[in-house]
Amino acid sequence: MSYEGTDFHGFARQPRQRTVQGEIERVLSEVFDCPIETVTASRTDAGVHARMQVIHFSLPHERIAVDNLPYICSRQLPVDVQIQSASLVDAGFDARRSVLWKTYRYSIMTGLIPDVFWRRYAIHEPRPLHVDAMRSAAEHLLGEHDFSSFCTARAQQISKVRTVHRIHFIYDDVSQCLQIEITGNGFLHNMIRIMVGTLLNVGRGKWQSTEVQQILRGRDRKLAGPTAPAHGLCLWHIEYPGIDHLLDDA
Amino acid sequence: MSYEGTDFHGFARQPRQRTVQGEIERVLSEVFDCPIETVTASRTDAGVHARMQVIHFSLPHERIAVDNLPYICSRQLPVDVQIQSASLVDAGFDARRSVLWKTYRYSIMTGLIPDVFWRRYAIHEPRPLHVDAMRSAAEHLLGEHDFSSFCTARAQQISKVRTVHRIHFIYDDVSQCLQIEITGNGFLHNMIRIMVGTLLNVGRGKWQSTEVQQILRGRDRKLAGPTAPAHGLCLWHIEYPGIDHLLDDA
Numbered sequence: 001m002s003y004e005g006t007d008f009h010g011f012a013r014q015p016r017q018r019t020v021q022g023e024i025e026r027v028l029s030e031v032f033d034c035p036i037e038t039v040t041a042s043r044t045d046a047g048v049h050a051r052m053q054v055i056h057f058s059l060p061h062e063r064i065a066v067d068n069l070p071y072i073c074s075r076q077l078p079v080d081v082q083i084q085s086a087s088l089v090d091a092g093f094d095a096r097r098s099v100l101w102k103t104y105r106y107s108i109m110t111g112l113i114p115d116v117f118w119r120r121y122a123i124h125e126p127r128p129l130h131v132d133a134m135r136s137a138a139e140h141l142l143g144e145h146d147f148s149s150f151c152t153a154r155a156q157q158i159s160k161v162r163t164v165h166r167i168h169f170i171y172d173d174v175s176q177c178l179q180i181e182i183t184g185n186g187f188l189h190n191m192i193r194i195m196v197g198t199l200l201n202v203g204r205g206k207w208q209s210t211e212v213q214q215i216l217r218g219r220d221r222k223l224a225g226p227t228a229p230a231h232g233l234c235l236w237h238i239e240y241p242g243i244d245h246l247l248d249d250a
Numbered sequence: 251m252s253y254e255g256t257d258f259h260g261f262a263r264q265p266r267q268r269t270v271q272g273e274i275e276r277v278l279s280e281v282f283d284c285p286i287e288t289v290t291a292s293r294t295d296a297g298v299h300a301r302m303q304v305i306h307f308s309l310p311h312e313r314i315a316v317d318n319l320p321y322i323c324s325r326q327l328p329v330d331v332q333i334q335s336a337s338l339v340d341a342g343f344d345a346r347r348s349v350l351w352k353t354y355r356y357s358i359m360t361g362l363i364p365d366v367f368w369r370r371y372a373i374h375e376p377r378p379l380h381v382d383a384m385r386s387a388a389e390h391l392l393g394e395h396d397f398s399s400f401c402t403a404r405a406q407q408i409s410k411v412r413t414v415h416r417i418h419f420i421y422d423d424v425s426q427c428l429q430i431e432i433t434g435n436g437f438l439h440n441m442i443r444i445m446v447g448t449l450l451n452v453g454r455g456k457w458q459s460t461e462v463q464q465i466l467r468g469r470d471r472k473l474a475g476p477t478a479p480a481h482g483l484c485l486w487h488i489e490y491p492g493i494d495h496l497l498d499d500a
Binding site: 002051080084119 | 252253254299301320321324329330331332333334362363364365366367369371
């Protein structure tokens, strides 16, 4: 699935709120003519976008060809969410538990004047950024760590240990857009946005890149930078074992 | 200037309507503290976007550095329109009359499922298109012609003769988006959108590509295809003689 998060109150279904899961389950329930409950790879927050999100659900019957599901649903889904492909998987597959790794991208317009076509998908940071310092700081976040400092204080996960595999900086000269691509085996609540808020403090020269190491060791949310705004974040890719057809990541 | 046309009632100022020119003139008048009237290269219709639009106006005084104008205005302009650069020109320069050529792009999503991130900037055409036939048809539109068939019937221009220099087809595999880039010395009202509507009829196999020649010769709006929707169109580039700094067309 893909969706533009702008007009959704997040992914997870909630009573009386417009959510991605709410819209998808409503349409799937109409199409299959019985209630459908879905399980998702990643419950993105309000305002966060997804280029590739994955859900699974149990087929109630076989009266609809699964291959045709994206097309059948596309006419009933609102314009800001679409199912891009659908396929049968083994009963052991779980959209959440089977994830090998996920990639998010965070987008920052760095030009003096914001780009009107990027404004829904990127934050605007016109002050000069020291990207090399941000890159050095990011290296301290790679590997397996307790990410308590990079997690909203009200998070309920018991273990705050996660592994970040890769943090990659992409800069496009034409749009003057800086994208930070972060790949890991899983992320705590707001983890990417707090990492980005922390890296931005380094980029602005407020913090040295080595300070990130102390922030990580302190295991205290108050040590890290602010939570970067939701609309700059996009769930970019999710990798599962042995499922090649989802991986057309050109 | 650039703007996203979605929420504007077109470019040209109109009483009690939100227009691009209305917003720009309101902000310029506030900044210069006196009424400013602008002249534009191209009065785009409601819903049409611009990556590069050009206006000129007479400076009422020199109390503001022209180089700083984009930044000063960016804080007061709404999020969907921005001035990207400003500079002093000779008194003989006219944003409309001095144009050498203009380029527009029309965008068509050709995948079975519409792309949520392109929906404001491209129409959706899931039926297969014969792009080679469209390319052949487009060749008949190149050069100097009377474009009466490709002009809204209520157009007031006396001469319907224009020169189309180039029609270029760009296809992106990842987004499955087809873009038709049209360059000419000037365009009649709705001319690009009627050309695209006609080329789409060829692409769908409804018309042979050679029929475009007869449509052109007939000089009758009723012969051509429908006016393609506004939101697929974007004013892409405007070329002026001897003005290099506007031309950073990467």
